[in-house]
Amino acid sequence: ALLITDQCINCDMCDPECPNTAITFGAEIYEIDPDLCTECEGFYDKPTCVAVCPIDCIIPDPEHVETPEQLTAKFIKLHG
Numbered sequence: 001a002l003l004i005t006d007q008c009i010n011c012d013m014c015d016p017e018c019p020n021t022a023i024t025f026g027a028e029i030y031e032i033d034p035d036l037c038t039e040c041e042g043f044y045d046k047p048t049c050v051a052v053c054p055i056d057c058i059i060p061d062p063e064h065v066e067t068p069e070q071l072t073a074k075f076i077k078l079h080g
């Protein structure tokens with residue numbers, strides 16, 4: 001899964017683009033639910049939130065490192 005750092009400026013660009021509705025507004029900044037983020041596996045070649053973020057504050061989550069196979073399995077679990 002990916003992680004939004006505290007540099008986030010709450011611009012709301014990423015939230016509507018996520019195909020898994022993994023991005024929501026948290027206590028202070030936008031947050032990614034690691035149980036829903038497939039790093040866009042199953043939808044796009046690259047994470048679409050990263051593509052639209054104007055300040056590049058979305059990074060790999062070091063506490064939720066996953067292989068392509070694990071991400072594909074998560075996609076199948078979420079979408080059948």
Ligand code: SF4
Nearest residue numbers: 018037039040047049
């Ligand atoms: Fe959503 Fe894709 Fe970003 Fe994960 S990488 S939060 S699935 S847009």
Ligand code: SF4
Nearest residue numbers: 008009011012014053
């Ligand atoms: Fe924050 Fe980037 Fe999303 Fe904007 S696009 S809300 S700066 S993570």
